Amino acid sequence: MVISTARFRAIDTLRRRARFDASQDELVRHLEAQSSSAGRSNAEESLEDDRLRLIFTCCHPSLAPEARVALTLREVCGLTTEEIAKAFLTTPSTLAQRIVRAKAKIRETRIPYEVPTPQELPEATGRGASRHLSRL
Numbered sequence: 001m002v003i004s005t006a007r008f009r010a011i012d013t014l015r016r017r018a019r020f021d022a023s024q025d026e027l028v029r030h031l032e033a034q035s036s037s038a039g040r041s042n043a044e045e046s047l048e049d050d051r052l053r054l055i056f057t058c059c060h061p062s063l064a065p066e067a068r069v070a071l072t073l074r075e076v077c078g079l080t081t082e083e084i085a086k087a088f089l090t091t092p093s094t095l096a097q098r099i100v101r102a103k104a105k106i107r108e109t110r111i112p113y114e115v116p117t118p119q120e121l122p123e124a125t126g127r128g129a130s131r132h133l134s135r136l
Contacts, residue, residue, distance in 0.1 A: 028121065051076065053113050058102075060111045067102035074099055 058072040070088065073079045085095040105111075 031115070031118065031121070049115070052115050056115055057106065057111055057113050060106070062109060062111065063102050063105060067098050067105075070095055070098050071102045 055072065055076055058075055059068050063071070066088070070084055073084050073087075074081065081096050081099070082092045085092040088095055
């Protein structure tokens, strides 16, 4: 029983890593296509840029991993605090405080609202909440 559980966990870990690697490659392709495409409308491009900046801000490495995930689910995905609290197996008030503290830290430490440069991208995606979100 223990060996089977360990084997299935190992398989799940390998699958998560494969999904994460694929999403990271997709993000790089998206950023490259975005920088080279000039025929898109400004409103559509602005919306995608804002969403991407918001994701990188919510997933900044200076935030606690649980705060990154909660903040991203709330602000980017639009889930309610109650829905996220259920997933975290915690009370909505506890989760709401976690989100409030994360937002305060973003303000206090002046985390930039920007997409990392192509040189900074591997570091930003390698240890941010994107890895934690890929496990959800």
